[in-house]
Amino acid sequence: MSNIIGVILLCIGILFNLFGCLGLIRLPDVYNRLQSATKCVTLGTCSILISLLFFFGFSEIGIKALVAIPLLFFSTTVAAHALARGAYISGIGLDKRSIKDDYKGQVIEDQGDMEQ
Amino acid sequence: MRYLTLFIILFLFWLLLTFELSPENLITGAVAAVITTLFFGRFFVRGVKKFFQPARYFWLLVYLFIFIWECLKANFDVAYRVLHPAMPIKPGIVKVKLNLESNIGRTFLAMSITMTPGTIAVDIIDDHIFIHWIFISSTDPEVYSKKISGRFEKHLKRIFE
Incomplete structure (x- = not known):
């Protein structure tokens, strides 16, 4: 039984990782691509890790997989934030479909060129 | 107090991560936790009372x-x-x-x-x-x-x- 659940979770994980990669190709600019890279890929990988728990039970491997989940969460969120902010400061503009930009003018001028 | 709390959390995390209770492992974990605490303790949460x-x-x-x-x-x-x-x-x-x-x-x-x-x-x-x-x-x-x-x-x- 736990094997079946494990396989299902593994499939969900791989599917979501695939969606994340598709988003990385299809979405228009850095910020939107980060959206798919953080959300779909994190859920996909977490799902794969939880499936490991179902395959191996609460043994060494299962517990380590569980410990990896919060690590993954914290590192993805911090990385996404740092990438988005870094991209904005180094002058990569939003996509032309964007309808709002409150951040403009908030960044300190000498940190980068805002003209692009 | 802050430093001690951080040390305990890090050490427990190390134990979970390595999943082994041999003396070598405990010593390595303690040393790693002490070094991390010394470097990053000042960035840790203020008011550790909240942990209890x-x-x-x-x-x-x-x-x-x-x-x-x-x-x-x-x-x-x-x-x-x-x-x-x-x-x-x-x-x-x-x-x-x-x-x-x-x-x-x-x-x-x-x-x-x-x-x-x-x-x-x-x-x-x-x-x-x-x-x-x-x-x-x-x-x-x-x-x-x-x-x-x-x-x-x-x-x-x-x-x-």
């Missing part, structure tokens, strides 16, 4: 379930936008007022925002958080502030403040 108040852990658990639910919704939402042939996106950066005081609370709010439907926290300046949103559904600041941070803030207040 059980009610906060209860709210953390409640919050965790809400968060996982929101996170699942976020994933389906983004997957839908990616797979839809016309890509229904309306991206932009919005500014939302923060109601949390403590740094750790703000950090967790920013992380929760990054993990939920189509939003990434880009920066915090003074009392405002800047959020990249993949689908801006309304232009009224009141409405979207509530939508983005309102549902988390009241729980985070109970956990961290």
Whole structure:
């Protein structure tokens, strides 16, 4: 039984990782691509890790997989934030479909060129 | 006190990660934890007393379930936008007022925002958080502030403040 659940979770994980990669190709600019890279890929990988728990039970491997989940969460969120902010400061503009930009003018001028 | 708490947390984390109770492993873990504590102790949470108040852990658990639910919704939402042939996106950066005081609370709010439907926290300046949103559904600041941070803030207040 736990094997079946494990396989299902593994499939969900791989599917979501695939969606994340598709988003990385299809979405228009850095910020939107980060959206798919953080959300779909994190859920996909977490799902794969939880499936490991179902395959191996609460043994060494299962517990380590569980410990990896919060690590993954914290590192993805911090990385996404740092990438988005870094991209904005180094002058990569939003996509032309964007309808709002409150951040403009908030960044300190000498940190980068805002003209692009 | 702060340093000691950080040391204990790091050491427990090391034990979980290596999953071994041999003396060599314990010594390595202790040394690594001491070095990390010396370098990063000053960045640790102020007011460690909060670690010893059980009610906060209860709210953390409640919050965790809400968060996982929101996170699942976020994933389906983004997957839908990616797979839809016309890509229904309306991206932009919005500014939302923060109601949390403590740094750790703000950090967790920013992380929760990054993990939920189509939003990434880009920066915090003074009392405002800047959020990249993949689908801006309304232009009224009141409405979207509530939508983005309102549902988390009241729980985070109970956990961290």
